[in-house]
Amino acid sequence: MASLAGEDDPFKDPSLAGSSTPQLESQMQDSAVDPTLAVGRNASLTLATDSLIVLGTSLLVRHEGLLEARSSACCGLSLTPGQNKATRSIPFFNILWAEYSQDEEITIQYAHAEAKETVRPATIRYTLETKERDVVDAWMAALLHRAYGPSQRQKRIKVLVNPFGGQGKAQKIYNKHIAPILAAARCEIDVEMTTHNEHAIEIAKNIDVDKYDVIACCSGDGVPHEVFNGLGQKDDGAHALAKIAVSQLPCGSGNALSLNMNGTNSPSLAAVAMVKGLRTPLDLVSITQRDKRTLSFLSQSVGIVAETDLATEHLRWMGSARFTWGFFTRLVGKKIYPADIAVKFEVETKADIRAVYSAEKSKPPPNHEERPMPAMGTGLPELKWGTVNDPLPTEWDLVPHDRLGNFYAGNMAYMSPDANFFPASLPSDGCVDLVRIDGDIDRWTAIKTLDAISKHQFFDQPHVDYHKISAYRIIPKNQPDGYISIDGERVPFQPFQAEVHKGLGTVLSRSGHLYEARGP
Numbered sequence: 001m002a003s004l005a006g007e008d009d010p011f012k013d014p015s016l017a018g019s020s021t022p023q024l025e026s027q028m029q030d031s032a033v034d035p036t037l038a039v040g041r042n043a044s045l046t047l048a049t050d051s052l053i054v055l056g057t058s059l060l061v062r063h064e065g066l067l068e069a070r071s072s073a074c075c076g077l078s079l080t081p082g083q084n085k086a087t088r089s090i091p092f093f094n095i096l097w098a099e100y101s102q103d104e105e106i107t108i109q110y111a112h113a114e115a116k117e118t119v120r121p122a123t124i125r126y127t128l129e130t131k132e133r134d135v136v137d138a139w140m141a142a143l144l145h146r147a148y149g150p151s152q153r154q155k156r157i158k159v160l161v162n163p164f165g166g167q168g169k170a171q172k173i174y175n176k177h178i179a180p181i182l183a184a185a186r187c188e189i190d191v192e193m194t195t196h197n198e199h200a201i202e203i204a205k206n207i208d209v210d211k212y213d214v215i216a217c218c219s220g221d222g223v224p225h226e227v228f229n230g231l232g233q234k235d236d237g238a239h240a241l242a243k244i245a246v247s248q249l250p251c252g253s254g255n256a257l258s259l260n261m262n263g264t265n266s267p268s269l270a271a272v273a274m275v276k277g278l279r280t281p282l283d284l285v286s287i288t289q290r291d292k293r294t295l296s297f298l299s300q301s302v303g304i305v306a307e308t309d310l311a312t313e314h315l316r317w318m319g320s321a322r323f324t325w326g327f328f329t330r331l332v333g334k335k336i337y338p339a340d341i342a343v344k345f346e347v348e349t350k351a352d353i354r355a356v357y358s359a360e361k362s363k364p365p366p367n368h369e370e371r372p373m374p375a376m377g378t379g380l381p382e383l384k385w386g387t388v389n390d391p392l393p394t395e396w397d398l399v400p401h402d403r404l405g406n407f408y409a410g411n412m413a414y415m416s417p418d419a420n421f422f423p424a425s426l427p428s429d430g431c432v433d434l435v436r437i438d439g440d441i442d443r444w445t446a447i448k449t450l451d452a453i454s455k456h457q458f459f460d461q462p463h464v465d466y467h468k469i470s471a472y473r474i475i476p477k478n479q480p481d482g483y484i485s486i487d488g489e490r491v492p493f494q495p496f497q498a499e500v501h502k503g504l505g506t507v508l509s510r511s512g513h514l515y516e517a518r519g520p
């Protein structure tokens with residue numbers, strides 16, 4: 001989703017594909033390999049800087065089972081002037097698998113851009129010219145190394161499909177757009193349909209963590225929320241959350257996990273991003289409310305955002321415009337949601353927040369593939385600040401917010417495709433980003449605020465209170481009822497307390513340490 005990160009389509013420009021480190025490593029490790037492999041029909045395959053260059057007069061290209069012999073002048077293949085040869089450049093990021101058989105036929109499968117937001121597996125095949133197997137072995141190893149970098153190949157994936165997700169289309173989306181990519185990448189797949197609410201909690205709670213590398217949710221954000229909680233409910237919750245990466249292949253109405261980690265709302269592009277994804281620690285937030293402790297991976301909201309999200313179900317026919325409409329009407333109506341709030345601040349000024357973000361961005365991508373993980377038997381971390389039922393920690397001040405309009409704590413940048421609400425958020429800084437806005441701001445400021453989100457100017461609005469925090473308690477008051485949203489799910493309208501656990505969860509991302517979003 002090019003516009004998401006405000007950058008070019010990474011499937012055209014593999015340098016954006018989190019592959020700078022892998023490439024550097026490649027150059028060091030496979031420098032002894034001849035980059036060009038001669039294959040049949042006077043053709044060759046060359047490992048260029050960031051892509052595979054295929055040069056040949058008659059290459060066989062198969063798209064989804066259809067094997068065609070393509071002549072050099074058709075189907076997007078460019079002719080080299082004066083020669084009857086066709087060249088094709090395939091970014092390493094798009095290469096899903098490569099192998100050769102006993103009869104010396106080399107097969108390379110890659111994600112081919114079929115339409116703007118859709119890729120499908122395509123295959124090229126050649127008969128090898130050289131009989132020197134060690135030369136071919138080294139070349140193939142170099143190709144796969146450049147294609148995957150430090151990302152684990154052939155991931156073992158438990159796929160959960162919510163048949164009701166995406167207005168009932170999730171299964172169809174999985175079969176058509178996702179499964180072919182996973183098969184081409186030779187992933188080990190185990191698919192299960194969720195059959196009822198909270199089924200994903202049960203599945204994750206009972207999963208054998210040694211059997212899988214990833215749980216991929218073909219759903220909206222509701223199923224990943226359940227998976228994080230199910231893993232956390234295991235006796236060794238911390239170990240399970242570190243061992244298994246949670247991924248989302250967007251098939252729901254809210255797909256923030258995929259927007260932030262895969263940089264796309266497209267199921268097939270997300271499938272490629274997952275196949276190539278780097279293990280990345282993700283902060284998770286313990287929420288205590290009444291006697292319950294749950295984990296939140298995305299956001300918590302009280303006030304306008306919660307109400308817009310949860311109280312506009314009847315406007316579903318509007319599509320994503322319902323959020324804009326719901327937000328706008330409440331903003332202009334100067335609705336307030338009074339509460340008392342106590343916060344454990346970590347980074348207070350916008351200048352310092354910017355500096356923290358820039359410092360993380362300038363670091364080289366880390367390699368978490370082998371990160372040490374909590375020993376087996378390690379459960380969820382103790383709550384450092386107790387629960388909402390304990391006396392308020394003495395270091396915290398409970399501050400009345402009588403004109404509060406929006407309390408919004410975000411653990412990721414994008415909340416929806418056009419809303420980079422928390423541009424300074426980082427996957428594993430031990431903080432959520434907190435936005436508070438008064439409910440009685442004047443109408444002109446309200447309209448400007450809405451406009452600023454889409455123009456990427458929200459962070460700098462003077463009336464937008466933005467901090468990095470590691471814990472808080474919120475006590476709604478003077479309202480008989482209302483809306484509280486945790487990861488988009490409604491919870492009782494009662495006080496709750498939140499505490500961030502640095503890097504407790506694991507996701508797959510393209511960079512290994514940043515969201516696919518423009519920073520502040």
Ligand SMILES: Nc1ncnc2c1ncn2[C@@H]1O[C@H](COP(=O)(O)OP(=O)(O)OP(=O)(O)O)[C@@H](O)[C@H]1O
Nearest residue numbers: 165166194195196197198219220222223252253254
């Ligand atoms: N088979 C099922 N029957 C009923 N509910 C289910 C089933 N499978 C999953 N669910 C529930 O559906 C909820 C929403 O899931 P999902 O992750 O797809 O989020 P969403 O974006 O809200 O989806 P939707 O597109 O339906 O709005 C979750 O709370 C989950 O427990």
